[in-house]
Amino acid sequence: MRFAVLQFPASNCDQDCVHAVRVLGHQADLLWHKETSLGAAEAVIIPGGFSYGDYLRCGAIARFSPVMQAVQRFAAAGGLVLGICNGFQILCEAGLLPGALIRNRSLQFRCEQVFLKTANYDTPFTRAIPRDRVLKIPIAHGEGCYFADEPTLQTLEANGQILWQYCSAAGELTEAANPNGSLRNIAGICNATRNVAGLMPHPDRACEAILGSTDGRYILESMIAALAPRALAA
Amino acid sequence: MKASIIITPKKAVLDPQGKTVRGALEHLGYTGITDVRVGKYLEIELSGVDRETARRQLDEACHRFLSNPVIEDYRLEIHD
Numbered sequence: 001m002r003f004a005v006l007q008f009p010a011s012n013c014d015q016d017c018v019h020a021v022r023v024l025g026h027q028a029d030l031l032w033h034k035e036t037s038l039g040a041a042e043a044v045i046i047p048g049g050f051s052y053g054d055y056l057r058c059g060a061i062a063r064f065s066p067v068m069q070a071v072q073r074f075a076a077a078g079g080l081v082l083g084i085c086n087g088f089q090i091l092c093e094a095g096l097l098p099g100a101l102i103r104n105r106s107l108q109f110r111c112e113q114v115f116l117k118t119a120n121y122d123t124p125f126t127r128a129i130p131r132d133r134v135l136k137i138p139i140a141h142g143e144g145c146y147f148a149d150e151p152t153l154q155t156l157e158a159n160g161q162i163l164w165q166y167c168s169a170a171g172e173l174t175e176a177a178n179p180n181g182s183l184r185n186i187a188g189i190c191n192a193t194r195n196v197a198g199l200m201p202h203p204d205r206a207c208e209a210i211l212g213s214t215d216g217r218y219i220l221e222s223m224i225a226a227l228a229p230r231a232l233a234a
Numbered sequence: 235m236k237a238s239i240i241i242t243p244k245k246a247v248l249d250p251q252g253k254t255v256r257g258a259l260e261h262l263g264y265t266g267i268t269d270v271r272v273g274k275y276l277e278i279e280l281s282g283v284d285r286e287t288a289r290r291q292l293d294e295a296c297h298r299f300l301s302n303p304v305i306e307d308y309r310l311e312i313h314d
Contacts, residue, residue: 056274056278057302064299093302102243107250147247181248234253 001225002124003028003140004041006071006087008062013048014085019043020207024220041078042227043080044071046087048140050111058101058143059089067095076151081136081196082224085141088198089165096196097189098156099148102124109142113212114179114201116187117167123190124226127198128218134171135164135215137201144187144200146182156189164188164199235280237292240309242273245308276300298299 002065004019007030014030028045031038039046051062062068068090083091091097103109104229116135129135137150148156155208165185168177173185180200189219190200203216248284251272259267272310280288301308 026241056300060302092304097306102247102305103250105248105250105255145248148305149246165276181250 001026001224001231002040002042003045003048004031004038004043005029005045005047006031006033006067007047008033008049008051010046010051010053011049011086013086013202016047016202016204017047017084019222020204020216023207024217024224026224031067033062033067033084036066036070036089036150038067038070039073041074042144042231043082043223044074045204046071046081046083046225047204048085048087048092050234051086051090054143056161057093058086059091059093062090062115063094072096074198075191078193078195079158080226082125082219082223083196083198084179084202085139085144085200091196091198097191097198097227098152099146099189099233100144101143102147103198104145104179106143110139110144111140112179113131113138114184115169115171115177116164116201117171117173119162119165122160123163123197123212124223125190125219125222126163126189127185128222130218132171133215134169135218136213137203137206138196138212139201141180141200144180144182146180146184146186146200153184156186157184159192161192161194163185163190163197164201174228235283235288237278237280237288238311238312238313239276239278239292239296239300240273241276241296241306242271242304247305249297263314265293273306285312
């Protein structure tokens, strides 16, 4: 499979994402923010970092970049898009995902391993995750508190758009396990058509045993599994 | 011509910065403060556009870009 990894000024997890995809035996190409086409990419990863210095709001400027216009078209045509950390913030700013990510309730920048419960296994981003497995994946952010108004949260729940929630090692959704104050312990969501997803934790930093966890692989492998039938049909 | 834009977190949105500043003000002995919200202030200089055009354009920019309507409110003022 061929992934495009976007690169904005001050992206800093672009190389991590490229590395993670290659570790899984697939192709990843970096794509500069001024590009207007995604080329032959079969999926897009918007990596973590501080695009455009996080000026104004996280992701607010990146969303208007030329490459994001191409991502909008790609997503509208059903293409798979995964936003990680700053990538999640960009997708929310772009209106491709509902809600927003605001300052952590503690005001702290949190950099640590967290545990995630998968709330919906029937999506291109979760299908390869073993049932009932609690994922251990690191976070590193200061503005990852997921916020949406109550009707939006109810819609997300009703449509199965909540993909991952912060939980304890035992899989319980507790306040203590929530590192940033996200409503409903939300760590990641997808859009209504299930082809665009974002999460604050970094699966790209959890694909090799030396990094302390390989659980991030399940998320990328889910995308790869979802793309396989598409590649055959093409 | 100048424009000033004040952006604040919506009432329904938790503002941990405002809460912390309020706590610090109390700690310093300032009384009677019931709420603090921390936002942003933008000063914009304009030329070659009339007042109405400036207002219309900046109002659109506030909604589309300068503020995020999911979490923020804005107040736009145009000055001569």
